[in-house]
Amino acid sequence: MAMHESIFDYSRYRYLWVSMVLSLGSIVAYLWHDPIGEPNGGSWLGYTLGTIGALLILWLLWFGIRKRSYKSRVGTMRGWLSAHVYLGTSLILIAFLHSGFQVGWNIHTLALVLMLIVIFSGFFGVYTYVRYPAVMTRNRDSATRQSLLDEIAELDAQALQLADTVDPKVHAAVLRSIERTEIGGSFITLLRPSDETDNALDQVKTFMEQRDKPAAGAPKKDMSTMFAMVDFLSAGSADAKSDALRKLLDTLARKRSLTDRITRDLQVQALMEIWLYVHVPLSMALLAALTAHVVSVFFYW
């Protein structure tokens, strides 16, 4: 097996071919068959496609069990996933051909709708599978998440030390910032991290403005960025406090960029997982709806 083989071109697109043959065969049969009345699930082709579709759904659901059974030797996980994606996609066509494109306010269409949501959430999963690992790697820049977190803790200690040499107010501000720093949290913060400005940076900035007011006058409002302040500082008197302040600013800025990277890392990972929270529960709902669909059709045949 070649190393570059993905779920898409697994085994020379074996499952793409399988699903294409299945789809084309279904289309040809659909066009060729001549049911009584409009095409529907009750014709011989309707029953045939319905059986194929139901078996496919059961097999696709089996993937959830197969991926947990690490001992299984029935094919590789990559192969299973490849088949899962391709055959799952062809299920859209088979389901619509099975129903003759008829929909209504009933449990049969409920099963169809659930199936479509499950499949399209799966498409989102495929999208994340294709796109986000690269984003994640680039964002981490060959660091591990734990090393990034450790670095934050280190920077916190450094910042406290520096702040202590500047002023109790600055120290308190840094302390507050450390206490308020939060990486991760609820699923909402993981998916949509709030872009709160670093309070410590603002506090330090304010302190600097006050401190240097008599000497250099108030800095212009638009010079509010950190870099402007660093420039401003280095231009000022280079006493020990200024030096510490400059280092502190640098430390806080580094921490800021680190937290940004980590939250992005967490966000990407959450995006790669969140679709499963739709995909899996709704596939169970689909299993119930499919059962109800099959039972009701034959119970009141």
Added chain:
Amino acid sequence: MRWQILRVSQQAKGATSVEEDIHFGETLTVGRGADQAIYLPDLRAALSHCSVTVKNPGRYRIQSLIVAGVRVNGNIVQEIDVGAGAILELGGTRLKFLDPPKDFEGAVEITAMAAEEIAKNANRFVGKLTLGETRLSKRWPSWILFSGVALFALILPLLAHYVPASRPALDPLPIGSRDTWQAGQLVAAHHFFGENCNLCHQGNFKTVQDESCKACHGNIGGHVDDKRFTLSQLGDSECAFCHRDHSGIEALIREDQELCADCHDDLSKREKNATAQLDVADFASKHPGFVVSLANWDTAGNYKPTRVALANPDIKETSGLKFPHDLHLAKEGIQGPDGDEVMQCGSCHQPEPGGARLRPIDFEDNCQKCHKLTYSIREADREVTHGKPALMKNEIEEFFAGQALEGAFNDTNAPTVVRTRRRPGQPITPQERAEALSWAREQATQSIDNLFNSNACTYCHTVTTDDVGSLSVAPVRVVGFWMPKARFSHRSHESMTCSDCHKAETSSDSSDVLMPDIDNCQTCHAGEHGENKVPSTCITCHGYHETRLDLDNKGLPELR
């Protein structure tokens, strides 16, 4: 105010030692400053971080002195009232507030955290990093959705099926009712019992049985004579094989061509009792020419029409009538009582109220206006009643007898007794009476002969006189049902003119059959798949459940 301060320090092998200290003062200050009551040499503490006051014994108020706040019982707060047992964490130190012992107002136990705990706390900013750690779950939503769908889509409808008492509550539900099992709308006629699934569906995975259909449709016959044909040979004989409900409001009756063509395409070969059946598959490409029923009676007087193909060149209708259509429809008109009159088809042929067929032609309504049945010159408006020759003769005889006996008949050729005006009540002698009636008989015979043999009846009828001189008029047997096996409506062909189909203008003889053959219909109609023409399936003209079409002993459809 006295504070008891206990400093707990870890010794080797897990043992601890406690060092007691007493602090006097209203507040207990905590911080990194040397002036603090509790001095914590820890960068994570501000110089003066927080203060604690005693509200009453065992109750403490903790106030943060910096914006960062202070962590009490795990939460960052600015100010909080706590009781004994509360824990304040600051950097690597833990302060536990206690119930003050006797003679003390406040008590606090100070413990230095173990190195690993400090390290753990340093990572306190790290929250849940993956979705799996958050409250999000796949398991319980899966269970809820699975059970919910199973309940509403399967269990409740099944409950309604098995427990009829639950139906009034369950059936009207927008979800959870058996209504949501319906794949499509019922046909219109079934709507009034549509809620009662069990009327058709027995449940228990059985198909809809014919008995359910026949509960209402018991008078629907089969397709053909089931004594001659075993239905299984014609395909699945269950009603539901063709009649699939829940396919929309109009979709219960099959109208597709294959319904018939699948068998009738070569029925004569596939069914030994149907060798005389003509093969049919498509109205445009495979359909025999039309065959009409000509009126005929057997010797016992039963109506036994003769089937003759329109294509047969010798086809003739023997209606017993003489009627030249061309003469009546002449463009220049035909002589009528009020001068020349141009007649249209509709002058005589009018539709029945339903519009499908035309009303029978009636002498009084359609003919008598021109073809008057007068018999006396002196009373030109007087006509005999059409239809019964014997009655007609009576009417004439009675007329002349009455005239003769009453007298005052204005005719110079008549005998005196007939011409003489008599007063009312004036008697007439038997001799005069015999003379008058003799005249009357003579007049009547003349008029009858005139009417029946030369002036009126023979225009249309064939009148014969037998050896003893009695008249007889040939019976009138106009065909009423030309094509009894097809359904045709004149109303749906109103946009056509009569002459588009019936060549009446050129017909000079009533024996001409003016029914159009199939090619005439094929100018507009084609089979189901015909393009550029009216797509017409078998069901457009023929019925499937035609009980009238049982086969006779020649294997041909017989009419009842």
